[in-house]
Each structure stands twice: as C-alpha cells, then as structure tokens.
Amino acid sequence: MSVNIEQRGKWKIEPGNTVKVWQKIKEGDKTRLQAFEGLIIAHKHGCEPGATFTVRKISGGIGVERIFPLFSPNIEKVDLVKKSKARRAKLYYVRGKAAKEIRKKMKQIRIFEKKEMVEEATGAGENKEDKAEIKE
Numbered sequence: 001m002s003v004n005i006e007q008r009g010k011w012k013i014e015p016g017n018t019v020k021v022w023q024k025i026k027e028g029d030k031t032r033l034q035a036f037e038g039l040i041i042a043h044k045h046g047c048e049p050g051a052t053f054t055v056r057k058i059s060g061g062i063g064v065e066r067i068f069p070l071f072s073p074n075i076e077k078v079d080l081v082k083k084s085k086a087r088r089a090k091l092y093y094v095r096g097k098a099a100k101e102i103r104k105k106m107k108q109i110r111i112f113e114k115k116e117m118v119e120e121a122t123g124a125g126e127n128k129e130d131k132a133e134i135k136e
Helices: 005-009 093-122 128-135
Strands: 018-027 030-044 052-059 062-069 075-082
Touching: 018 062, 030 062, 030 093, 052 093, 062 093
Parallel strands: none
Antiparallel strands: 018 030, 018 075, 030 052, 052 062
C-alpha cells in the first residue's frame, strides 16, 4: 500500500476544479471504491507529506465537505470532471454563497404560498364559466 509520491505531486488539484475522488472503503474483510464528487475549495501545504485538499458537494440540499490527505494510501485516484479558473487560492466564500441562495429560494417559496392564499380568498383563480354555473 505504498503511494507514488512523484505521480501524486503531478495531480491537477487546484481550487475551482470539480473532481471525483475515489476512496478505498474497508467493510469487514472486503474493500470497495467509493466516489466523492465535488468542488475543490482549498489545497493546503503544496506537495509536502502533510498536504491536504478540501472537496465540497451539495447532497440533499446540505453542503458536505471532506478533507483528503494528498498522499493517503486510501485514495485510489482523482478524476478531473471539470476545470475552471479561480481567482483565489481558497474558495471558502462558496459556503456563504450557497446558504444565501437557499435563503433566497425559501423567501420565494413563502411569497408564492402567500400569493396562492390571496388568490383563493379573493376568487381570482376561478374561471368565468365556474361563476356562471354557481349563479344558475
């Protein structure tokens, strides 16, 4: 279970890239590969033995972050899904941005529900034919 340090140092792990990290999971006496796909928001300590990178994804509307050691023998491979240019070294602001978008959606849902309630109370949603049948 040795790691090729030279090969790992050449991986294109840069903030802003979307990657799929294949990690070995041991369950009992069996091992399997599990993928974690998300946006790299940080890469720390360059190519030192303690180098790490942080990957963030949204799962079920909740942000999930995992910190992977670069030279861990449990990491099988890292696939580059999408390459993008980031103008910062650390993308921690993505956390707040995602939360802000969720709050906006929540407000829109509330406004939409209130609008439906008003239409039901005033009868604005009814057709003219329905009103004619009620009068007869």
